[in-house]
Amino acid sequence: MNVGALSLAELYRRLRTDGVYLRAGPFVCHIFSPLGDVAEALRFGYHDYPQLDRTAFADFHVQIVPYGGLRRWVFPQAIFTMDTWRPIKPFPRALAAAWMEWGLNWCVAAHAHQYLMIHAAVVERGGRAVILPAGSGAGKSTLCAGLVLSGWRLLSDELALVRPEDGLLVPLPRPVSLKNESIGVIEQFSAQAKIGRRWGGTSKGTVAHMRPPVESVHRADEPARPAWIVFPSYDPTGPTRSRRCSKGSAFMELASRSVNYRVLGARGFDVVTRLIDRCDCYEFRYAQLGEAVARFDTLPSPQETTSGPTSP
């Protein structure tokens, strides 16, 4: 049964009693919250996700709960916790649903070192995936949303999960986080875009989440083979343009965007090396979303190279 098949009242009841169990990509998340906004946001953003009955083992147990004695009534706050960790400072309760997504990102980024994790969006089409590494504000989520609305499968909008043993990308499809002007851009880009409530006043401005396409959710068990690494950057001052970049500079950029490169040590180096070997690497600046998406249709097939003897 999907989350969307439950009534809001039923979902809210589960959320504030036993909690709700969701599978997002390879992770089972157990979410507990007494806040109605969180129930609404879950029902919207995770509409097509299978809703699990209480499972014996969950990867992350998270709680989004009101915070602070008297503050319950005066400028009420809430807090995100994963067991004994408080990765985020208390935030205004009205923004709980927005912060929940960032909290879940933290859970993965801080604990899933069985993967090499890159701060990147990942989309796939025709059996080949593009990795879009970029920091906050570079336009990767907007571009990712545009691609996903144009026939590409969403693997992730925030964290690329690379399997060290074979270099494949593991999907982690979750609501795509859009900020400020991007929200309007995506709404205009496609009538198929399903965007939830806007949350204003966060540290990143106004935030909203786009529900991932049904197919992306249903294919969350299919890893993808990486073929391109494209470093995107929104730049309205010039034309949409791309440039091949050298493997060396791509390596440095990719490693710097890898969330747990240093945790993995030598193994991280190997994984990034093999990724760079098998992918074509580009820098990409775009001024207009439609042009950018069209340019991705013309990505040539990658030519695999090897950089000397590599271990399997």
Next chain:
Amino acid sequence: MNDRDVLLDALREPAAVTALSLEQWDRLVRQCRGAKLLGRLAVLLDQRQLLDQVPAQVRPHLDSARAIADRHQRVLRWEVTCLRRVLGGLGIPIVLLKGAAYQMADLPPARGRLLGDIDIMVPKTEVQRVERVLLEHGWQPLNVHPYDQRYYRTWMHELPPLMHRDRQTVLDLHHTILPETGRLHPDPQKLFEAARRVGEGPFFVLAPADMVLHSAAHLFQDGDLAGGLRDLIDLDDLLRHFGQEASFWGELLDRAKQQDLCRPLYYALRFAGRCLRTPIPEPMIAGAAAWGPGRHVRWLMDALVSRALEPGLPGTTGLGTSVARWVLYARSHWLRMPPWLLACHLTRKALRRWFQYEDELKPIAPPVLPDASAETPLDPSRAAPK
């Protein structure tokens, strides 16, 4: 079986995990992670070739914890190398304490261990010189409030923590193992005399008996038992490892008397034996029994420590556990300073918190190089004295 027993069984008898249900695994993983023991569990299971018998959903968590622990070990080894380069030429003995010592001396508590701060001890007469050299090579004071500086320098057994500006690692510079204002007064000179050289360079580790006594003192005299489960397991590891040498136990008893650490050793043996079934020879138990408190205090400590060591999860940490930890926290303060000093200290802390004196933090310049100034601390909350 309660959670604590499942956790301790898993660490003492790793083969026991093969009988766990998925639900028990769920709780075990969360509690081990919270107690900083998940990396240890991963290493133990790997050493006994039991990882393949771990359920598929659980295995990634162990692999991930192992990766984190390995990273911490690398950071520690590199940090020791950097310290060797900076302090090696001074001709001063540098005793590594706790995690750094376990790692460099290749002792069992190093397995799967997460690095906190790096603790080193130098003779009191050399503290200023060592601090100056560290400040010249990129370390910066982490907490610069003048009161905190005075707290550490005047009354405690360590200087305020130093953080390296590039590597972000934190160094605690000690000159003895318990606060000078405290109730017990081990002689640091004896510690240096008995210390053993480790690796190349200026580094030493405490002699086995001293290492055990330091661990006991840290846990039962100076600590509030936060993270107590891991520290108790370290103690158990050390006792089992060193206890293989028959002469160790007698030395431990004698050393405790010499160093005025009888009561902490009593508690260490008592709780390691009860919670972890550490094999302790009978004469040892009999010898240490005389150092125990009266019946009522003993009963109280049994209850408090037993509760405080519960691994706990959100929503399941009982009031009893929180109260027990708070009482032990208060006890550690009580043991740290005479009552009048404690009253002053707590009052000042309360006033600071109330009026948010942290806003008045000023950068301080290192003693040499008058044109250098420390940047504002990255996390002022981190090193405020307890």
